[in-house]
Amino acid sequence: MEPDQHKTRKPVQKRGIETKGKIMDAAMRLFSEKGFHKTNTKEIARAAGVATGSFYAYFKDKKSVFLAIYQGISHKQLGDLEGGMGDLDGQGDTDRVAALLGALLKEHEFSPDFQREVSAMRYSDPDVEALHNAIHEGLRKEVVLILERQKERLRVKDLDTAAFVILCACEEVIHTSRITTHRIDRERLLFNLADMIARFLYK
Amino acid sequence: MEPDQHKTRKPVQKRGIETKGKIMDAAMRLFSEKGFHKTNTKEIARAAGVATGSFYAYFKDKKSVFLAIYQGISHKQLGDLEGGMGDLDGQGDTDRVAALLGALLKEHEFSPDFQREVSAMRYSDPDVEALHNAIHEGLRKEVVLILERQKERLRVKDLDTAAFVILCACEEVIHTSRITTHRIDRERLLFNLADMIARFLYK
Amino acid sequence: MEPDQHKTRKPVQKRGIETKGKIMDAAMRLFSEKGFHKTNTKEIARAAGVATGSFYAYFKDKKSVFLAIYQGISHKQLGDLEGGMGDLDGQGDTDRVAALLGALLKEHEFSPDFQREVSAMRYSDPDVEALHNAIHEGLRKEVVLILERQKERLRVKDLDTAAFVILCACEEVIHTSRITTHRIDRERLLFNLADMIARFLYK
Amino acid sequence: MEPDQHKTRKPVQKRGIETKGKIMDAAMRLFSEKGFHKTNTKEIARAAGVATGSFYAYFKDKKSVFLAIYQGISHKQLGDLEGGMGDLDGQGDTDRVAALLGALLKEHEFSPDFQREVSAMRYSDPDVEALHNAIHEGLRKEVVLILERQKERLRVKDLDTAAFVILCACEEVIHTSRITTHRIDRERLLFNLADMIARFLYK
DNA sequence: AATGAATGAGCGTTCATTCAT
DNA sequence: TATGAATGAACGCTCATTCAT
DSSP states (O other): OOSOOSSOOOOOSHHHHHHHHHHHHHHHHHHHHHOSTTOOHHHHHHHHTSOHHHHHHHOSSHHHHHHHHHHHHHHHHHHHHHHHTOOOTTSOHHHHHHHHHHHHHHHHHHOHHHHHHHHHHHTTOHHHHHHHHHHHHHHHHHHHHHHHTTGGGBSOOOHHHHHHHHHHHHHHHHHHHHHOOOSSOHHHHHHHHHHHHHHHHBO | OOSOOSSOOOOOSHHHHHHHHHHHHHHHHHHHHHOSTTOOHHHHHHHHTSOHHHHHHHOSSHHHHHHHHHHHHHHHHHHHHHHHTOOOTTSOHHHHHHHHHHHHHHHHHHOHHHHHHHHHHHTTOHHHHHHHHHHHHHHHHHHHHHHHTTGGGBSOOOHHHHHHHHHHHHHHHHHHHHHOOOSSOHHHHHHHHHHHHHHHHBO | OOSOOSSOOOOOSHHHHHHHHHHHHHHHHHHHHHOSTTOOHHHHHHHHTSOHHHHHHHOSSHHHHHHHHHHHHHHHHHHHHHHHTOOOTTSOHHHHHHHHHHHHHHHHHHOHHHHHHHHHHHTTOHHHHHHHHHHHHHHHHHHHHHHHTTGGGBSOOOHHHHHHHHHHHHHHHHHHHHHOOOSSOHHHHHHHHHHHHHHHHBO | OOSOOSSOOOOOSHHHHHHHHHHHHHHHHHHHHHOSTTOOHHHHHHHHTSOHHHHHHHOSSHHHHHHHHHHHHHHHHHHHHHHHTOOOTTSOHHHHHHHHHHHHHHHHHHOHHHHHHHHHHHTTOHHHHHHHHHHHHHHHHHHHHHHHTTGGGBSOOOHHHHHHHHHHHHHHHHHHHHHOOOSSOHHHHHHHHHHHHHHHHBO
């Protein structure tokens, strides 16, 4: 489960767990602020209030923290999606999609800058790419499950592919809308996105 | 317009233009193969058959070549879109969208690996981000133009936003489908994407 | 006499002595396998089944274990020489030299890889050098004693120097023959060495 | 021929050759003074009056300079041996051996401290070991050649092995006599060594 | 006495960039 | 104008050693 099983310390005592946590927090902050490539391990250690060596006691290398952080966040994402999509019956189609969008948005609300960094890294690092794919796949399956519960309302038949397309559309719109200084209103954007998805899915 | 006006040479003679071109070709090849961060200027110069110093005669720094290459590609992209969308009348809605998708796809067909690198860089470098946004905006306006020509068929009213959403969806689906080893069939993916866009746009 | 009197624990209880022994065994194994510089204290401690801190309770630093191990081995060496050279009367000259060679060889038979490491360290560390010299001197005196017992047979007069030369020749031939992949047969080598020494020593 | 063909600069211009030479000189000085492990590349560069980067432009890594220096010295060694053993006829056996010893000693006279470092490294580094073996083998063949020219005087038949044994004896005696603070007189040592070899070789 | 988490100086190495020739 | 040697700050990482528990 743990992505780093090299020679790294696996903390069991309270102190060790705290230290590992402090390093991850500091790393996430710095990666978010300055990006992965412009953050160095000495900085992370200093920001975490530990020595450089301690960093390497808990993580094989710089990328390992990144993956560990991302891994941690992804658990929350899946949880959010599962939890946030409770009872959808008795609602309109647009409401249903809006609920989905909302759940998907939560992750970015929580750590938008780190997500931006993930987007950068997934195109240049195979490990980040693999993790991203796994997470994407997890989310997709969750979406498929949600769709299956309302099968009779749907016009799309190939749920696997539909879920993939929906997820991609959401991801990019969310990213690009956050980042850009486009003058296009965020609210209008999300409305159009929800509209598109709803028309696509439902009869 | 030129992003590099530092004290770089602006070649007017044939030889200088050729040299600049050779550097850009070599850089593009290497960026595509190994990524921006893992390519160094010495390598680019060698691959281009010039001295390290000459590189800096034509480009302010490593990022400048990247931007110059991207700039150059974006011209082709816009051209493709304009050219490829000629006469759409007398076709079905799905055909129209398929034609749009095809034009959009062309850019990735031409330089998929460089595009991947752009995707990585646009999230971590403000200049690349700005250029990407400008290009995205250019494409979007082009799409708006295309949409306006078939206004009476459309159900969407807010063409600016609709074009944005469409473009985002296409971009991400194309990227993710190229990269991932997901078992979802590329054809099914594009079909669903076209279907989604068509349902979104047309009455 | 003990090379480490810093503030290291000097075990008197059985358990402490055992621990010290376990550390020395583990260190010797690792030094032999990977060399002194490529073995680190953490590894030694783990291999010995103790905590890193405990290592420093018994030894001042990494070099101290090395010296302690070497010290220990040297006792055996001297013992071997004394024991192995019992009664030489009534034998031929070559037999006598062969017996000496055999005794000298024993040490290398026992721990050839550690000896190799000693050879490396004695040229780069003054303490190891000093210990090596002391051991060498001890062996030499022992050889002088052996020679003195057969004085009337000898042609060499300056036994001190002769013993030194003999010892050097043996050491290097043994080392180089062990290490190299020279196609020169080990047996022929030892035969020639014995022949040389015999001609040198005896009338 | 050159042991480093990695990505290192191969200087053709006068300046480059000078720089490479300065680095080798500085490295040899420092290796001799402080030993290989206690010398770092920054120091070498500083002592050579160049930047750290220049070091790595000419040598793959720290070990590469070491090997390059050793390589260079070995050429001189062989040359010395060939040149120094001119006409041996009409001399006594001991004179002949003394001449050989003298030629062999020259190398150590020239760079005794570097030779000491070679002795250390050849036991711990495979590449140095290999180079040492090659040089040793070269010297040995040279000695065989010298011996063959005086075949009728010799009692030894197996010249290959005899040369090996002689060389080993010389090497170790020279090393150990240089290093140690043994009270044994250097002159007596060399005399005994020559005596031993002469008795071994000649009828 | 024993643990193992923490330390941090120090190392080898890279590479974008400059500049003498 | 073109060259490629030279620069040196900066980085990722190791490991002998210490010390709070």
